[in-house]
Amino acid sequence: MTPQFLAETSRPGRLGYSHRRHLRERFIETLLLLMAFVSVAITLAIVVMLVKESLVFFQQVPVWDFLTDTQWTPLFDNAHYGILPLISGTLVSSAVALLVAIPLGTIIAIYLSEFAPFAVREIAKPFLEMLGGVPTVVYGYFALLFVTPLLQKIFPELPGFSLLSAGLVMGIMIIPYVSSMSEDAMRAVPMHIREGSYAMGATRFQTAIRVVIPAAFSGIAAAYILGISRAVGETMVVAVAAGMQPNLTWNPMEPAATITSYIVQVSLGDLPHGSIGYQTIFAAGLTLFLLTLTFNIIGHILRKRYREVY
Amino acid sequence: MQNTKNLQEIRRLIVRHKRLDFLFMVIGVIALMIAILSFIALFAHMLIEGMPRLSWDFFTSFPSRHPGSAGILSAWVGTILVMLVTAAAAVPIGIGAGVYLEEYAPNNIITEIIEINITNLAGVPSIIYGLLALGIFVYQLGFGQSILSAGLVLALLILPIVIVTTREAIRSIPIAIREGAYALGASKWQTVSDHLLPYSAAGIMTGVIIGLARAIGETAPIITIGALTFIAFLPPSPIKAEFPFLSFEWLTAPFTVMPIQMFNWVSRPQEEFQFNAAAAGLILVVMTLVMNAFAIYVRYRMRKNIKW
Numbered sequence: 250m251t252p253q254f255l256a257e258t259s260r261p262g263r264l265g266y267s268h269r270r271h272l273r274e275r276f277i278e279t280l281l282l283l284m285a286f287v288s289v290a291i292t293l294a295i296v297v298m299l300v301k302e303s304l305v306f307f308q309q310v311p312v313w314d315f316l317t318d319t320q321w322t323p324l325f326d327n328a329h330y331g332i333l334p335l336i337s338g339t340l341v342s343s344a345v346a347l348l349v350a351i352p353l354g355t356i357i358a359i360y361l362s363e364f365a366p367f368a369v370r371e372i373a374k375p376f377l378e379m380l381g382g383v384p385t386v387v388y389g390y391f392a393l394l395f396v397t398p399l400l401q402k403i404f405p406e407l408p409g410f411s412l413l414s415a416g417l418v419m420g421i422m423i424i425p426y427v428s429s430m431s432e433d434a435m436r437a438v439p440m441h442i443r444e445g446s447y448a449m450g451a452t453r454f455q456t457a458i459r460v461v462i463p464a465a466f467s468g469i470a471a472a473y474i475l476g477i478s479r480a481v482g483e484t485m486v487v488a489v490a491a492g493m494q495p496n497l498t499w500n501p502m503e504p505a506a507t508i509t510s511y512i513v514q515v516s517l518g519d520l521p522h523g524s525i526g527y528q529t530i531f532a533a534g535l536t537l538f539l540l541t542l543t544f545n546i547i548g549h550i551l552r553k554r555y556r557e558v559y
Numbered sequence: 560m561q562n563t564k565n566l567q568e569i570r571r572l573i574v575r576h577k578r579l580d581f582l583f584m585v586i587g588v589i590a591l592m593i594a595i596l597s598f599i600a601l602f603a604h605m606l607i608e609g610m611p612r613l614s615w616d617f618f619t620s621f622p623s624r625h626p627g628s629a630g631i632l633s634a635w636v637g638t639i640l641v642m643l644v645t646a647a648a649a650v651p652i653g654i655g656a657g658v659y660l661e662e663y664a665p666n667n668i669i670t671e672i673i674e675i676n677i678t679n680l681a682g683v684p685s686i687i688y689g690l691l692a693l694g695i696f697v698y699q700l701g702f703g704q705s706i707l708s709a710g711l712v713l714a715l716l717i718l719p720i721v722i723v724t725t726r727e728a729i730r731s732i733p734i735a736i737r738e739g740a741y742a743l744g745a746s747k748w749q750t751v752s753d754h755l756l757p758y759s760a761a762g763i764m765t766g767v768i769i770g771l772a773r774a775i776g777e778t779a780p781i782i783t784i785g786a787l788t789f790i791a792f793l794p795p796s797p798i799k800a801e802f803p804f805l806s807f808e809w810l811t812a813p814f815t816v817m818p819i820q821m822f823n824w825v826s827r828p829q830e831e832f833q834f835n836a837a838a839a840g841l842i843l844v845v846m847t848l849v850m851n852a853f854a855i856y857v858r859y860r861m862r863k864n865i866k867w
Contacts, residue, residue: 270746277748278663284655285664288676288722291715295687298694355588360587375855380598382769382851384776386818387686387840390825391601394608394833421597428594454580475682482684484779485818489825509686509779516689516783524700531785534690538683545682549675 299538302531309525315557317534320322321511322530324518330529332536333375334497338412338505339540343486344481345416345501346423350476353420354427355469362435363427363457374429381425389489392418397490410492410504419486427476471551478544482537484509508537602844609837617838621791622820626831631839633790634820637706638775640794640809641816644710645774649717650767656718657725657763658751681719688716689783697784704785706794707810712780717770724766728759761861765854772850776843778818790815804809 307315310330318331358379361370397414401407407414438461446456462469491515492504506514513532520526620630656673664670692712702708733756740750756763794812815823817839824836 274746274748278659281655281659281663285659285673287652288656288680288718289673291680291691291718292676294695295683295691297689302694346798353593356587356590357594360584360591364584364587373595375852376595376598378855379848379851382772382847383598383601384778384818384840384843384847386776386778386822386825387601387605387844390821390836390840391604393825395600395604395839418691421594424594452576452580454583457577457583478682482686484684484686485822488779489822509684512690513587513779513782516693516785519785531690531694533561534687538687541682541684541687542679543851546680548682549678 285350295538299531299535302528303535306525306528306532310532313479314525319497321399321506323526324515328525330532332366332533334495335506335508335511335533336536337497337499338487338491338495339481339507339509339537341499341501341505342412342416342419342491342507344475345413346419346480346483347473347477349417349420350423350427350480351473354424354472354476355431357424357428358431358435358469358472359457359462362432363461377425377428381422381429383422385422385485386489388418388422389415389486392486392490404502407502408492408504410490411502412487412491412505413501415487415491416501418490419480419483422483422486423476423479426479427472430472430475431465431469434465434472437468438464467551467554474544474548474551478541478548480542482541483507484513488513508533605837605841605844608834609839609841612834612838613841621745621789622815622823626749626829626835629824629832629835631817631820631842633793634815634817634839635842636706636793637790637814638816640814641710641713642771642775644707644810645713645717646771648711648714649721651769652714653718653721653766653770654725654756654763657722657729658756660722661726661729662747662751662755677719677722681723684779685716685777686779688712689780691715692780692784701769703811704813705811706814708784709786709814709816710783713774713777716777716780717774720770720773721763721766724769725763728762728766729755730764732758736749761857765858765861768850768854768857772854775850776818776847778822779848781816781819781850782822784820785811786815 252319306495317333318329319333320329320331321334324328357373359372363371392414393410396418397407397409397411400411400414400417441458442460442464446460451459487507488510491507491510493506493510494504495511496503496505498505511533515526515530616628617630618635619632620628621632622634622818623629656677660670660673664673689712692708692715695700696708696711697704701712735751736754736758745753779841790813794809794814821836821843824832824839827833
């Protein structure tokens with residue numbers, strides 16, 4: 250039996266079963282590697298695309314003007330290409346959002362991780378997850394048609410479009426992000442550290458503030474940073490509720506455009522491919538990409554650090 | 560005397576700290592309530608404004624200049640077709656990449672680059688993907704402002720979600736299963752396709768559903784590729800009466816999707832259109848919630864049933 254079997258598999262001039270199998274294995278492995286490589290290709294494509302179109306743009310507009318000019322009017326006859334008004338709009342709306350999301354998200358995380366009974370946590374977590382799953386254009390609707398009229402009752406002088414209401418709603422939108430990631434970080438703190446604190450007679454609040462939060466700090470910081478990155482890149486809420494007029498202001502009560510809403514505004518119109526107006530959205534996109542990339546890298550480093558501690 | 564005084568002080572301290580504890584618990588519940596109540600407010604507001612518009616006609620009419628007779632026919636058909644393309648592209652690539660990283664990848668610099676990349680991609684704002692698609696799919700590859708371009712860009716967007724959940728699902732399978740397969744002479748791919756993929760199917764499915772739920776609501780990248788907002792016709796039907804029965808003309812057709820239609824209605828000044836926006840938003844939210852709830856249910860069932 251055995252000799253015949255050996256003869257079958259090693260007969261010269263024919264692909265033996267094991268050889269075919271080996272080839273198939275190699276083929277599949279290469280195919281899977283290519284699939285994994287798609288993600289790298291996407292990143293490269295994003296960078297190449299943004300840089301290529303921006304380079305054409307910066308041949309016509311000096312980088313210095315782009316960074317210091319205080320007007321952004323690329324579609325007017327007297328065109329100005331200063332990114333500052335878009336950056337101010339982005340920063341103000343993000344700041345409002347973070348003023349809502351960071352305190353509420355942190356408190357919810359502490360409550361869910363340290364205080365809440367099991368049943369509350371089991372109900373609240375999927376609920377928060379769903380809150381994070383609502384399409385952003387729906388939040389935009391909510392900001393424009395529910396929050397703005399509500400705010401106008403408190404501040405009668407608030408215009409119909411404002412960074413304030415867009416920012417507030419964006420904040421609510423980001424709460425689940427901040428809370429779930431901070432909670433994960435707090436949950437990663439080993440139980441015996443808490444038990445040590447309780448054994449010394451500390452209350453749950455003291456344990457949370459003085460033991461758990463310092464231990465989970467880099468994870469919580471990562472949650473904040475990624476929240477910032479999310480707020481900076483958020484598009485639909487500001488496009489719907491903040492107005493799309495570039496406006497160099499630090500006052501959240503005014504309407505203004507952000508980098509993202511400018512891109513939306515240009516895309517809604519119909520600019521010819523290759524025109525300078527078309528290239529402005531890539532220059533704006535590159536600015537946005539670099540901003541969020543910086544935050545993502547910081548967040549990534551922080552998150553890696555807290556994972557390594559325990 | 561001294562002792563009892565100390566004792567009283569300590570008791571007061573304990574009472575004060577317990578009060579602080581309780582106070583924080585109240586604050587925590589309030590914070591949670593703010594998040595939950597704003598969701599309820601959002602849903603209730605859309606329900607009140609949009610409910611009267613919800614009728615059979617709303618689903619079977621095209622958008623129109625007259626708010627009373629406008630509907631979402633082209634939008635929901637477009638959404639389904641775009642989702643088909645997205646799923647067809649993101650599911651195989653996402654699962655393949657997840658399997659590679661979890662089972663095949665050697666511990667080297669290339670693997671690390673791929674991993675860092677995926678984490679980073681998950682944080683790139685969706686509108687940047689839109690710019691990528693505008694440059695590459697629409698102009699360089701010449702797909703135009705079509706269902707194909709839209710489906711592909713959403714596939715890129717949800718790829719990190721599919722990859723990460725695939726990896727988590729495969730990682731949770733005990734090593735003994737793999738060793739058992741190898742011991743019986745199975746090759747790596749036989750182990751993956753006959754054991755690991757079937758056992759992690761439920762986990763992978765939750766990832767795919769969550770990804771698609773996210774893709775359904777994405778607006779920004781689709782606006783960026785320049786999708787028209789006023790579409791009063793349907794793409795060509797994918798099924799033909801004559802041979803070969805299937806047609807892919809619809810891939811290159813102009814289209815609109817639910818979130819774009821809603822955005823279009825929200826940004827109109829007339830109040831009647833905003834009722835339409837509310838109705839479309841309601842359908843959109845219910846769709847994503849049902850998908851998310853289904854994914855949570857699948858995950859819950861899976862945790863309950865599988866005991867290694």
